[in-house]
Amino acid sequence: MTTIDTEKTYAVHEDDLDILLKNMGILDDFEKGVYKCLICEKQITRYNLGGIHVKDDKIVFLCDSLSCVSEFGGLIRCKI
Numbered sequence: 733m734t735t736i737d738t739e740k741t742y743a744v745h746e747d748d749l750d751i752l753l754k755n756m757g758i759l760d761d762f763e764k765g766v767y768k769c770l771i772c773e774k775q776i777t778r779y780n781l782g783g784i785h786v787k788d789d790k791i792v793f794l795c796d797s798l799s800c801v802s803e804f805g806g807l808i809r810c811k812i
């Protein structure tokens with residue numbers, strides 16, 4: 733069971749991704765490729781997703797680049 737907290741960073745496995753995005757209500761937008769990496773602004777797909785950060789109902793995506801993750805503050809940690 734996945735819970736969505738007000739502020740939390742998710743690092744998700746591909747199998748869990750659809751469930752998490754669906755729970756957040758953003759699966760359709762994600763599939764359309766509307767989300768970009770917060771740091772490098774690269775389009776986020778399920779193949780380069782590094783993490784999802786949720787704060788105050790705002791959802792931020794990070795790509796899987798180590799520099800983006802570390803620049804964000806190394807907050808990526810396994811939640812599921």
Ligand SMILES: [Zn+2]
Pocket residue numbers: 769770771772773774794795796797800
């Ligand atoms: Zn990036």
